[in-house]
Amino acid sequence: MLEIGNLSLRYGRHLALNQVSLRIAEGETVVILGANGAGKSSLLKAIAGLARTEAGSVVTLDGQSILGTKAHLIPEAGIALVPEGRGVFGDLTVEENLTLGANPKRARAGESSRHALIYDLFPRLAERKSQLVRTMSGGEQQMVAIGRALMSNPRFLMLDEPSLGLAPIVVTELFGALRRVKQTGVGLLLVEQNVSISLSISDRGYLMEAGRITGENSAEALRTDKAVQQAFLGGSAA
Template sequence: MLEVKGLSAAYGQHPSLNEVSLSVAQGEIVVILGANGAGKSTLLRAIAGICEGKVSGDVRLRADALTGLDPDEIVEKGVVLVPEGRRIFGDLSVKENLLLGAYPARARDSERENLGRVLDLFPTLRERQGQVARTMSGGEQQMLAIGRAMMSAPEILMLDEPSLGLSPLLCRELFQNLAQVKSLGIGVLLVEQNAKQSLAIADRGYLLENTRIIHEDTAARLAGDPAVQKAYLGGGGQRTSAPATPAPEPSPVPGAPAVSARPQPRRSADQQAGLSITDLVARAAHQSVSAPRKAPAEVSAAADRLASDRLTVVVKDIEESARAARQRPARAANPAPAPPQASRPQQTARPPVIEVYRRPRVEVYRRRPSGEFERE
């Protein structure tokens, strides 16, 4: 069993967790519900030993203390985290990703058995063992991330927002697979925004608000709690509020005539206009279609006069230009020869310079984990 007692975390002077305590048993699904910024991801990262802030408190798996251990040592103890965003090795194949998950010493002897168990749990991965991981869909990559974590033979599997970015159909399939993980005897600590589906497969749940655990109960009771429904399930709950007490009517003034407000009947749009709105729209459409497309005679006559005036101005400008050209003195038929210029030494013409530019050629190489380079 994973037990967390008084776990706190802070980034500088800003606390992210305050005295959080919870427990997860083997073969149990526990869900953490909370708003964005409540500290859910920090909780998982603090347990996994990868929190960048200052962490204090006690985290134990059975009798083994996990607080202060390196992340790889925590994995060796049996606690594994599937981080938000999957974080798979995109350039490696599906099978290579899975085999990397079996790197811890606790999982090496049972590598073949764990691989078969993962492929049975996720049949899609069996069909795509040779496929490059980054070419898979988001749901398939999430299955690969969970399968890679299970290859380390964990006792506690922690998942941070596994349904993030997945379609509703893939979310349903993902939560069904998590229920099967539970049947293998693995404890699951789940942080999830999809409260409805996570509570449907969970055994217990915690509410994390403003860095603190404010409530703990079974998943069924949390799903039926009106406050949880209103905050996380999009409902207003089943509580019926007492009818509001009507305000006392003002006492009539003595001697004043009694005036009662007459209720105003509701009137439709047709009644307000006095006509059918449908008929008005149909009549307007008919008038628009039957309207003449040609401009009125007055507008056409004005346009013709404007065009005629502009043409007259252009012709007048051409005639004035021709008259000015005829009045210029004619040039002599035989112009006087130009005075001889001093002879200059003949210079040889320089050959033209032609510059040729070649388009640069870019080659992209990728470095594989083995250290070799391959061209894309």
């Protein structure tokens, strides 16, 4: 279980997160819904050790605090982040990016089988394993970013706007792969503007506004909630 409690984060005088609390069980898929500026990306950065939180904040994995752990050690705990903007190494090949993802000690056993899984999830990467990533399309680079994160053998995979800027057909392919990742038992924590498709693969969701959690429910209940429909789904369930 990954649990966040009373998590607060400031950028100067701006309070980006205000006592946020949520949980995600192993193997569960949870989506965070909210407008731009709600604090969703800041939440993922705080969990990943990329932002300093306020006193009283709590982040635990199986009851053990990971708050204050250096960012490069968070993957050793079993948490991987696919950041907005992907963060791939453009001057390296697909294969080299994936190999770098397997750097954590927890990832070294089973590295070859995870390579095989990723190439099965994303056949285009298998075809282009020797290609420089900077020469690939945005969708292909996002596949590399997800594949590299999966190479770390995560228990929880966090994704920040994975569909941003991608064509609808690529988004469908990407979320089809995430459904298969979910079936392997990896927990997913999604921040995603494409609310309909993210709810379609999620078990639960949280609503976030101005740095606070303002609601929580099952994905199905959120899909049929009139307020959520009006705010995110164009006024009708999708």
